[in-house]
Amino acid sequence: MSRAAEHGTERRAGGEAERRRSGRRSTDGGAATEAWLDPFGQPAMRTRPAAAGMPAFQRFYRLFLGARAVVGLALVVAQVTGSVLGVRSVSLAMGLSLGYAVQALVVWLLPRFRAAPAGIALSPPATAATIGVDVAVFSVLHLIDPASGFNYVALLVLPVLMAAVLTPRITSLGTAAVAALVLLAGAWRGGLREGDATLLMTQAGLAGIGLFLIALLAGELAGRLAREEASARGSLELARQQAQLNRLVIEQMADGVLVVDRRMRVRAANPAARRLLCDEGMARPAPFDLGALPQWAALAQAVAEAFGANGRGERLRDVVLPFEGGTERTLRLRAGFTGRRAGDGLGGSGPGMSEELCVLFLEDLRTLQARTRQEKLAAMGRVSAGIAHEIRNPLAAIAQANALMEEDAVAPDQRRLTRIVADNVDRLKRIVDDVLDVAPGGAPNARVIDLATEVAAVVAEWARSVQLGLGASSRLEVRFDTQPDAPPLLAAPAPLLVRFDPDHLRRVLVNLLDNAHRHAVERPGAITLALARLGEAQVQLSVASDGTPIAADVERHLFEPFFSTRSRGTGLGLYICRELCERYGASIEYRLRAADEPNRNEFSVTMPLVVADPSNGPPP
Known part of the structure; x- marks a missing residue:
């Protein structure tokens, strides 16, 4: 042969x-x-x-x-x-x-x-x-x-x-x-x-x-x-597969990747980079000129300075891109350089084959900071959960010893001191319970509930506890917008099915109502609770008050643990609300309404709806 x-x-x-x-x-x-x-x-x-x-x-x-x-x-x-x-x-x-x-x-x-x-x-x-x-x-x-x-x-x-x-x-x-x-x-x-x-x-x-x-x-x-x-x-087949793999990985990257030459010509841009370069939508596919738009001037200057430094090593730099409407986006840049030489097996020689290229990696600074904050909070949560477990046993011993001392206390000063100890022990117990409740790894007890019914029950119970009526002259105004000509909140509105633990929902809603009640003024309608559908897939529960607008430096830390503007506050209320919401696929956020709108301080919880099958009844 x-x-x-x-x-x-x-x-x-x-x-x-x-x-x-x-x-x-x-x-x-x-x-x-x-x-x-x-x-x-x-x-x-x-x-x-x-x-x-x-x-x-x-x-x-x-x-x-x-x-x-x-x-x-x-x-x-x-x-x-x-x-x-x-x-x-x-x-x-x-x-x-x-x-x-x-x-x-x-x-x-x-x-x-x-x-x-x-x-x-x-x-x-x-x-x-x-x-x-x-x-x-x-x-x-x-x-x-x-x-x-x-x-x-x-x-x-x-x-x-x-x-x-x-x-x-x-x-x-x-x-x-x-x-x-x-x-x-x-x-x-x-x-x-x-x-x-x-x-x-x-x-x-x-x-x-x-x-x-x-x-x-x-x-x-x-x-x-x-x-x-x-x-x-x-x-050739291995090289083609490697190129396809690289292309797939880069196209799916959350970070933007730009390849720019010395003429500020963008030779390649992945979808993430094209999104980061625009306020809305995406920039057009490469090739395009980095100096074509004024908002990219800072980015082009950063690339030019990187080329001017002879392209040695990687550099980190933050660049602000201003957009129309006054918005802006801060990008963190990381630059690397590569050269293509004629005859190196990359397809022959020709114009641009020996040209040095700048590879820019773009990250949205807000996303980067949020990721860093989440990692810090997750680590803090794990440490806090371990500390809370260790505190429980000595706290129980203190409470028991204080109860024995209170039985033998006769003098008013002794009783006052034991009462102070008991109050602070109860406060520490609440903090420990709060920390353990949102500790990582806890499996949610999620079941499908009628959000309208649960909210109505919680609002009625909370109003009684703070001795607040629900009439026309009440400080609390409730609104439902689940369907055209919707009835008042307590008049059997259309059902809204969500997957949420009732106790956790009560905890979130009571915390928001307590904060609104604490900061609202004494007038009818100072607190607004609204429940509204957002299309066919979501529902939003919002609590707004007419208190003093939250300062910008305070707003940045609203949902961080152990941050409080009150001397006796634990700083865990809103943090626990956010953790509980995220456990069930919901989100909570704060926004300051326009100056001409009433009750400017608004906290809203957005939840995904559960679609019911009419033939089988509501979901379990």
């Missing part, structure tokens, strides 16, 4: 993989051209002709078909020229040459014959139509027309070479053996006619040995070419 056939499995797998890749490129080529890395695409690879990417076996096959057609035409021309010049020729040789030329042209020109075989070796029909025909025609010409002056021995090299490259080794050696036997038969026949058999047989033997050497050497070279081609195609 030839070396090409020895690596048949490799070549077959490579051919099938190439055909599958070709099919995929025909379907997803459009998507590939829109990938963020497209500005670094390699034109030489994308625009090369189809034949350049054809496996060597198919290229050799087409080359041999063309060579057969040329040889056939040359034979016809030689026969005609010999007849014109008076060289003796026979009609059979002319007929064979003409027939061979027609057959070679048909095989070469017709698409059905010219199409390269799908395998790694010629099929038996293809072998018979090419190599078999060549050996038969050239052998007959050599045997029937020895005295015409034409030497047909050299023509036998073509089928031997074709068999060595395109067929297994046994076939190529068989072809060389048949050709050698034909040469020996011709020499024996000539020796009988001319009487110099020894010399002719020696020449024929040497020619036969040469044909065998051609078959062996050509087969070895074809095998080596097949191995190198399989290795190259494997490397």
Whole structure:
């Protein structure tokens, strides 16, 4: 078997993989051209002709078909020229040459014959139509027309070479053996006619040995070419997979990635970077000019300064992008540099191939600060939970000892002191319970409830506890907006199904109502509680009051633990509210309403609705 056939499995797998890749490129080529890395695409690879990417076996096959057609035409021309010049020729040789030329042209020109075989070796029909025909025609010409002056021995090299490259080794050696036997038969026949058999047989033997050497050497070279081609195609496939993986990772990154040249031309931008560069929506795909918009001027200046520093190492810098409407976004930049050199295997040479490029990594500073704050709070929560567990036992001992002392206390001063101890023990117990309630790892006791019913019950209970009426002149005004012409809160509004623990909902709502009641003025409607649907998927519960607007420096720390503006406050109320809301997929936020709106301080809780199946009743 030839070396090409020895690596048949490799070549077959490579051919099938190439055909599958070709099919995929025909379907997803459009998507590939829109990938963020497209500005670094390699034109030489994308625009090369189809034949350049054809496996060597198919290229050799087409080359041999063309060579057969040329040889056939040359034979016809030689026969005609010999007849014109008076060289003796026979009609059979002319007929064979003409027939061979027609057959070679048909095989070469017709698409059905010219199409390269799908395998790694010629099929038996293809072998018979090419190599078999060549050996038969050239052998007959050599045997029937020895005295015409034409030497047909050299023509036998073509089928031997074709068999060595395109067929297994046994076939190529068989072809060389048949050709050698034909040469020996011709020499024996000539020796009988001319009487110099020894010399002719020696020449024929040497020619036969040469044909065998051609078959062996050509087969070895074809095998080596097949191995190198399989290795190259494997490397190309690995490089393509790596590029696709890199593209997928960068496109899905939360951080923005920009690639900028010295002319401030953005060569590539992932979706996150395009979002960060605009206040709303996304910037247009690369390439684009970083100096095209005024709000990008600070970013362009930062890139220019990074290039001016000779691109050594990575640099951190914060840049503010001002947008229309007075809004702005602060980006943290991290710059790195890379150079592309001609001849480094990245697609050849050309304009810009040796140009140094700046790779910018963009992060929204607010997102970064929020992530850092969340990590700190999570660590603090774990530490606080451990401390709370350790405090419980000595706290219980203090409470028990204080109760025993209170039983024996007779003097008013002693009773007053024991009461102070008891009050502070109760306060510490509440703090411990609050910390443990929001400790990480607690599984929520979530069940589907009717939010309207639960809110109505909590509001009624809270109003009684603070001795607050619910009439028209009450400080508390309740509103429902769950459907057109909705009834008052306590008049059976439309059900709103959410997944929330009732005790935790009561805790969140009571905390918000207590804060509003503490800071609101004494007038009707100073506190507003509203429940409203937000589309088909969410509901919002809000509590607003007309107290003094919260200062900006206080607002930043509202939901942080142990932050309080009251001397006896624990600073855990709003923090616990946020942790409980997030446990059930809800969110809580504060906003300051416009100056012309009443009750400007508003805390709102947004919850996802649970869709009920009418055929099965409400969800469990």
